[in-house]
Amino acid sequence: MSEFSFENIKSQVERDKLEFTTRLNKVFSDIQNQLLAVPAALLLVGSQMEKADPIGWSLKNVVIWLGAVVFAVLMELLIRNQRNTLQAVKNEMDLQKIIFKDHHRAIYHKFQDVYVELGQRFRHQRNLLWFIRCLVGAALGFTTSMLAVYSVEVSVCYAVLIGAGLGVVPVVLALFNVYQCYRKRRQD
Template sequence: MHQVPEAPHELALWLLDKLEGLENVGGSARAGTLPIKYDFQAVVSNLEHAGSLGGVCNDLNRNIEFYPTSVGVYETLAEFFSHSGNLRSVPNKFSIRDLGYTSDPNSPPPDKIQHYLSAAKLSSLISEVSDHAANTGNSQYFIKSHDAKLEILMEYSAEDIRNLPSLAAFEDDFIRSAHHQDQKRNIIRSTLLDLFKNKRRITFGEFLPYFEEFVQNARSSYAMYTADFSYEKIRTEVEKQNLEDTVRLNKTVSEIQNQLLALPAALILAGAGIDEKSIMKSVAIWVGITIFSWIMWKLINNQNHSVNAINKEISIRKERLGAQPEAVASRFSETFTDLECRVIEQTAVLNGIRWVVGVIWLVVSFMLFTVVFPEYSENLKDFMAALPNNLINMGEK
């Protein structure tokens, strides 16, 4: 007779491998026929000593019923996850038959099992730092106030598990470290509430895809705490100052918009008012346009100085933020991009307006010149008319 394993776990694996006509007979129960070459009574005796593994056995047809999951033997990972106790703590010994895996501390597990071990570890860490537990630990609460709280249902599936590269560092830095324990717990709570601010309840499976982002945010907050800052405070201040700077930049044009509206009117006035029959009137109009252009030029220069001052303030704030720890500074580096583009845009607009004013003054001056010095203006007109032909002739030579 062949030897029958005595240890419950090995006996369950042996039965699954040796029984013929094996079938699921309800729940987690399995049943099959023991081949004649094996000692039926020895199997029954070992099952009787295996606690909850054994079921109903019939010596007439050599039928063996047993419950492999009761001793940690599962057909699939999905079946393993269907037992809620496995989600929060790892069994001392378990097997997943379709993966060909039996737990062994001396050999590395396959990726899927490692992902499960990481998820189970994280589950226990979350339980350690939660503010309140309910439903025998199946619900973990993080509570900041009556209106700011999050419930995490400790439920997840085989599809939810994944690699958690930051898990070990998170445990060392935020759970096991003795430094700033209360503050770190507050940071964990605040980070979770901020990450899921539109939800009151999530499953642990929903949290797993966001774990790396959660750790990054928590590290940033802790880095700022050690520098006597808070992530939320800096973000609020940066966003507020950027908004104020945007408004100030917009005002650099809006503050002179009334004067800008006078530009076409000035050109129309000059065109209609400059007349060779009234030299004094034409000169007076030119003087007025010149004064107006000079004032506009000064206003635009002043607005350009304002834009440059705002740009310097932005640079100073970026330098100060860059002095923060890298984990903090890198989170805000992109927030200045739009503002810097706005500075470039406003500078270009003001420079464009400056040249429009200059062109208007030149046009009006030319109009006055043609009135005051008609003999020269005719020569100038002839010169301008002949210029294209002269250029062509020069090219042919």
Template structure:
């Protein structure tokens, strides 16, 4: 026994109903399921109100196979939608945005999920498909006011208003081809722009309330305009043009990458010079004197040089990172805009990335050599000048400077 009537219960009743005037209809009790549903409706007043069904003479003596007279009105909106014909169905703005999940149309017994789609229902679903394309190409969809808004210099509205005659004349095949054309991801934005311009040009001269009907009847022309416009767009895109752009970009990136070395070339060449200077200028100085201070100055200069070299190399490393990121963006743009030929140019960008890796390796070697040279210079410094001599020299300098400092302070 049915406890609470749902849409599937009503749908079974509607499919076995002969519709009459003023909502008076004859329901064929085709099975026990329908008999039990009607019994719940007849027994429970609340269910009668929810479903909009009244059985004036009750179900006494009515068995499976009999007909029963009933007044069938509209059920509550939360259950589903029951309308007399397609014109009544198409007066609702919501049905242009998406197909209702639960509806039944008395005129040709069309309903949701009907496997035996009627001609009107097939046309309606084709119109929905067309409208989804239009929404993608439009500036905005104003669902509250039931219109699709296009804009190209001036605003052009496409009201969501159609009659049953409109869905009967739908060119389902052309709508399918238009869908297939726009499903391809290549140049999809350009195709939608071409579609938008074609729709605006086609419907602008037409009266506002007649635009959708005219658009539905003109799908084949829309398809021709989109294909023609796209061919014009493609003709402006050539393989040689892309190849030249990639070659120019590659040359530019090579120059930028090469510049990361030329900018520090002077410092790189200074590495062997600095090593020779340190090796030749360090002098043995067992006693505190000018030679010790000269050695300290040479060693300090070597370390300052190495620190500055490391800072320059780190700066060039960051520059290579920025160039690598820019190359990555170029690769993504090429794959997005020209995916069909992007693989033919991928090797150029791969070579650039390899070049960047080699430059990073070179910078790492330079930093290593610089630090190693400074460490060797420090070892050489302590070899020619024992640490005790340096400490004694510094101590004597402090002792000699102390009386002079105190004398200067006492004069104030």
């Protein structure tokens, strides 16, 4: 009991909170420079694709579209990596919470809000990654619709539908991955 000091525990919890908050924020800030490429890619596609005369597949348009596909794949890999990093930080936070709760059961309720705030911060960062994933999917969809409009005789409406359908693919793959992780956790 002589080693017990409420102030020491409070100080340690606050340091842990700051450390975890910083690490959660760093997950998103690590990819901010790469995120600037999303609008740049849209500008590039919008300004570089052109209608072929006669209507047909232009090598230039296809190369631009393939570049957008590669960009989307690389961004998806980057987002998955950041999501895994975010989950690792969350797992550490949960472990810290369990350890704290086990060692300081009598006063845990006084610090419970800290862990609630950290959980909210985690969800916020996870939602930001989902938003970025949707932006990348939309960029790929836009590029595909531009390719369709400039390469085949298709109306803008159909091209937008094609682009939207393709833009949803990364989101569907991500949801499938989340479902697989959920099933795995339930089995464990």
